[in-house]
Amino acid sequence: MAIKQLSVFVENKQGSLHDITDALAKANIDLRSMCVADTSNYGIVRIIANDPDKAKELLDKDGHAANVRLVNAFAVPDQPGGLAKVLSLLEGHGVNIDYMYALITSEEGKAYSVMRTGNTEETDKILIENGIELLDESKLH
Amino acid sequence: MGNRKYFNEAIETMPVEEIKKLQSEKLVKQVAHVYNNVPYYRDLMDKKGVKPEDIHGIEDLYKLPFIEKSDLRESYPNGMLAVPLADCVRIQSTSGTTGKRVIAYYTQHDIDLWEECCARALVAVGADREDVVQVSYGYGLFTGGPGLNGGSHKVGCLTLPMSSGNTERQLQFMMDMQATVLCCTPSYAAYLGESLKEQGYTPDQIPLKAGIFGAEPWTQEMRRNIEQTLGIKAYDIYGLTEISGPGVAFECSAQGGMHINEDHFLAEIINPETGEPLPEGAKGELVFTCLDKEAFPVLRYRTRDICVLNREPCSCGRTHVRMAKPMGRSDDMMIIRGVNVFPSQIEAVLLAEGFSENYQIKLGRVNNSDTFDVYVELKPEQFDDSVKNITAMEKSLANAMRNMIGIGPAVHLVPPKTIARSEGKAKRVVDERNLHD
Ligand SMILES: [Zn+2]
Numbered sequence: 001m002a003i004k005q006l007s008v009f010v011e012n013k014q015g016s017l018h019d020i021t022d023a024l025a026k027a028n029i030d031l032r033s034m035c036v037a038d039t040s041n042y043g044i045v046r047i048i049a050n051d052p053d054k055a056k057e058l059l060d061k062d063g064h065a066a067n068v069r070l071v072n073a074f075a076v077p078d079q080p081g082g083l084a085k086v087l088s089l090l091e092g093h094g095v096n097i098d099y100m101y102a103l104i105t106s107e108e109g110k111a112y113s114v115m116r117t118g119n120t121e122e123t124d125k126i127l128i129e130n131g132i133e134l135l136d137e138s139k140l141h
Numbered sequence: 142m143g144n145r146k147y148f149n150e151a152i153e154t155m156p157v158e159e160i161k162k163l164q165s166e167k168l169v170k171q172v173a174h175v176y177n178n179v180p181y182y183r184d185l186m187d188k189k190g191v192k193p194e195d196i197h198g199i200e201d202l203y204k205l206p207f208i209e210k211s212d213l214r215e216s217y218p219n220g221m222l223a224v225p226l227a228d229c230v231r232i233q234s235t236s237g238t239t240g241k242r243v244i245a246y247y248t249q250h251d252i253d254l255w256e257e258c259c260a261r262a263l264v265a266v267g268a269d270r271e272d273v274v275q276v277s278y279g280y281g282l283f284t285g286g287p288g289l290n291g292g293s294h295k296v297g298c299l300t301l302p303m304s305s306g307n308t309e310r311q312l313q314f315m316m317d318m319q320a321t322v323l324c325c326t327p328s329y330a331a332y333l334g335e336s337l338k339e340q341g342y343t344p345d346q347i348p349l350k351a352g353i354f355g356a357e358p359w360t361q362e363m364r365r366n367i368e369q370t371l372g373i374k375a376y377d378i379y380g381l382t383e384i385s386g387p388g389v390a391f392e393c394s395a396q397g398g399m400h401i402n403e404d405h406f407l408a409e410i411i412n413p414e415t416g417e418p419l420p421e422g423a424k425g426e427l428v429f430t431c432l433d434k435e436a437f438p439v440l441r442y443r444t445r446d447i448c449v450l451n452r453e454p455c456s457c458g459r460t461h462v463r464m465a466k467p468m469g470r471s472d473d474m475m476i477i478r479g480v481n482v483f484p485s486q487i488e489a490v491l492l493a494e495g496f497s498e499n500y501q502i503k504l505g506r507v508n509n510s511d512t513f514d515v516y517v518e519l520k521p522e523q524f525d526d527s528v529k530n531i532t533a534m535e536k537s538l539a540n541a542m543r544n545m546i547g548i549g550p551a552v553h554l555v556p557p558k559t560i561a562r563s564e565g566k567a568k569r570v571v572d573e574r575n576l577h578d
Contacts, residue, residue, distance in 0.1 A: 005526075007524075007526040009519060009524045009556045010556055011555065011556050011559050016556075037528060039528070041553045041555060042531075042553075042554070042556060044528065060521060063521070063557050064521065064557065065519050065520070065521040065523070065524035065556055065557055066524070067524050067526045069525070069526050098527070098529070116526070
């Protein structure tokens with residue numbers, strides 16, 4: 001199943017990341033994973049959290065540019081070639097990957113990843129049809 | 142609306158050569174009047190080494206010193222007065238938001254001259270004796286209300302001296318008195334239009350036929366909106382208290398620039414950097430010289446408005462030169478890679494493209510070449526998690542700006558509330574070129 005991801009448009013400068021995480025911590029929002037993409041002018045912070053909608057609402061109030069969208073999350077065996085298999089599968093289906101990052105989990109023997117592709121729904125279908133284990137949003141809470 | 146085409150046909154359609162001859166005759170007299178009666182001017186002219194006898198016609202205009210707003214402020218309250226106070230019948234004043242006000246004095250002759258300019262403006266939009274003119278400009282020291290009020294009297298229209306504000310009463314009088322011409326600021330016209338719409342009036346139920354809107358900058362988009370909501374033709378008018386008031390220039394049925402009342406006001410375009418006169422048709426700072434005022438005649442007054450004059454024949458038959466809507470203020474003008482750029486042009490693009498007006502222009506210099514960067518705050522709802530879209534928005538904004546001003550900046554979208562503000566407003570221009578070292 002696709003899961004919700006929060007992303008925030010931030011300044012590329014010291015402290016902007018802390019401002020965001022601090023605000024979310026104060027509201028008791030639990031961050032499960034985070035990734036920062038940066039250019040010379042700005043950064044995009046992408047967060048998997050237990051309550052992305054509440055987090056967005058909070059950030060909206062503070063005047064931040066925040067967005068919640070669905071991304072694909074899946075698990076592969078934590079061994080060489082585990083991820084490569086999924087990537088070649090998607091490539092074979094012509095799926096374009098915009099970005100991808102790892103999700104921190106405590107489950108042994110598995111590696112979880114999050115990715116945004118050109119078509120989230122289609123990607124989910126391909127993963128399911130090929131027996132790739134998807135991460136359920138309920139596992140995050 | 143009547144069939145009358147001009148308020149003063151002989152003057153308004155006078156052949157250009159005759160207008161110039163008339164201007165020359167008047168200028169010689171006006172300069173002598175000012176030199177003989179205003180010590181401030183006499184000093185300025187003496188310092189520049191020019192005497193009234195050096196001025197033989199408009200070709201000698203460039204010899205005269207410029208007058209700046211600061212000169213008029215310094216002479217507060219009546220240092221520029223050119224007639225005995227007893228000959229004056231009225232004062233008007235600028236708002237004086239920064240520093241001292243400018244007080245303009247009028248003799249009866251000056252009032253008549255000004256009101257005729259407004260009468261010409263009203264006839265140009267189709268007003269005649271049968272019309273009902275609602276004047277919703279402020280009355281008082283501000284020239285808007287008194288100017289159009291006087292002009293409306295001169296045309297013989299029924300005049301509704303509403304002044305500004307009290308929207309409910311404005312709408313009631315508009316309907317009950319069947320007003321056909323509305324005179325006010327464009328923003329107030331838009332507001333009245335919205336109020337009528339809210340009350341359920343459709344444009345064909347509104348009696349107005351035309352509107353004269355000025356005293357603040359407005360866009361073609363605002364013009365279209367006002368024309369649609371009120372079901373009218375919306376016309377521009379230009380004026381300054383320092384010169385007389387509204388009606389220095391006015392738009393005709395062609396809606397293609399404002400005819401300057403050249404029998405009273407001589408217009409020039411100069412290079413705002415050097416003060417050097419530019420040929421007709423060039424873009425530069427607009428400078429006005431009064432030609433036949435008694436109490437408060439100013440010569441070569443620098444308006445700081447940047448615009449272009451157009452001498453091409455107009456379909457309305459008027460021969461007086463037309464000025465384009467001012468495109469910016471010379472105080473704000475930047476010269477980037479040799480091109481004149483105004484913050485107002487950047488703002489217009491942002492508005493048209495649906496972006497926030499919180500932006501900052503940064504100018505720098507690398508290898509003797511100007512760098513031109515525009516930082517724009519992204520609106521929260523414009524963010525969709527995609528770098529690709531941000532890059533695409535930056536590119537399309539840069540293209541739109543290049544189309545507007547001729548050179549393309551590098552556009553950078555930045556998060557909301559990140560551009561430094563002073564007194565609530567973002568600082569518009571940061572020039573780090575050190576051009577004056
Ligand atoms: Zn015309």
